[in-house]
Amino acid sequence: MARQAAGFQSTESYIVSPELALAVNAAVTLEKPLLIKGEPGTGKTKLAEELAAALDTDLLRWHIKSTTKAQQGLYEYDAVSRLRDSQLGSERVHDIANYIKPGKLWQAFTADKRPVLLIDEIDKADIEFPNDLLHELDQMEFYVYETGEQIKATHRPIVIITSNNEKELPDAFLRRCFFHYIRFPDAQTLKQIVSVHFPNLQPKLLNAALEVFFDLRDVPHLKKKPSTSELLDWLKLLLVEDIGPEQLQSNQAHGGLMPMFGALLKNEQDVELIEKLAFMSRRQSK
Template sequence: MAASFGRFRGSSTYIVSEELSNSVNVAIALKKPLLIKGEPGTGKTMLARSIAEALGMRLLVWNIKSTSKAQEGLYVYDTVQRLCDSQFGDNDVSDVSRYIKLGKLGEAFVSPEQVVLLIDEIDKADLEFPNDLLWELDQMSFYIPETKQTITAVHRPVVVITSNAEKELPDAFLRRCIFHYIEFPDAERMKEIVRVHYPNLEKKLLEQCLETFYWIRSLDSLQKKPSTSELLDWLQALVLGGISPRRMGEEIPFLGVLLKKNQDVEALLWSLQHPRGSRRPQFHGR
């Protein structure tokens, strides 16, 4: 395994910090799930996509909802279909395995080649959900009583789990994971990220935008700070709207793309009228 260590270095559309790529590689080498936390919009979900792309593997996504059960990730036994079939004699009903539908985790196990499995937003589910998956993630196998069959992973999938910290995860589960917290990128890294998405963006405009963006983020009064994805949307809006860097220096156009809450917009306007300290960019003609 050591030979393949360090395989992940980010991909053409996704910039990773060295810390993050280290964590990914450690998780792969130690064959443990990688738990990713971070502010919304720091690219947690994108990471799995990027790992799959960089390692040339297929990506399976298991989106967790508040109603998700751990069992659904393994398999679902479609009783109703079987009953219907028995009525109309369409299929061979005596073959139970026809009615066992594998979930995302099951799918990842039986896949003939190694895959990346993303368990997205695990904290959305019930409190006990992560505990219910402990054995399966540890042993990489589960038993289907209906068919008396044990599904064992052909290749241990690379498991990436994301969490928005809406709920705390159980200790037993955490102990088995490699953990990484994605920090909000600083201005330098943000420039790289923007470059990946908009290679032709005018340098002056970008700098002007980032200055404004990080100033807005530094306001304590905001309920929801704008994130990377909002910045990217905003930049696109600015480019499409043909905003010149000069105008950027005087006002904040398309503010609604950055701030989604009325209170936040008001808080920002208030801060503009009551400047404190020198961190605020100078909004006047130059």
């Protein structure tokens, strides 16, 4: 396993393309946030986990929701608790710092050693969210108005930001990032990924499964293409149910739905589309 960021590469449990490894190393060298885009299930979040493990450092996760505000990444002031303590006559009220809760950026800035900070699914938040973090991510410091403290990064954290492309990010934010789009793996790379999770999988079953999988991804007008993680779930089910390559090939040849299709197809429109195509294929084969 790699131990230096400059040499980050594939590990025993995570396969990265040379382009992705180069992007990670470039972002670390430039001390810029690494903005990772790609289809859901292509390993964007896993990248931060593996990088932290490779560096033997802490991973701080900030999972973004539609209601998340940038301020929460810095700190939150619990005025309600202070008012309650005041009414109860608690001595805590005399020190406002008792009611300041550090956010993920604060934790990253004050970590004992250089951590990896994951800002996951940034495109889930309001459009102003990225702009509200520009100064903090650029200067690596912020001001706490309630206490008069200036929080500055002891060690500049390695920042990984993921996006599923649900909305466009502001240009000013993009300029401050190093960008990489994770392309969907080709068949050879997928075989490497599968071998990490299922080292004893029969080559015949893997080849047959990948043929079905890529044919499914190539279907026009599919609302959600199956991802790498869904392929792994599907393969696990095939093994549990003892479904062999012959059954997969027979289903495909005769226009049938793939076994355990619920692991690959995630909405009713796509199921209906594949069922319709399977029906048409069966009619043509008669």
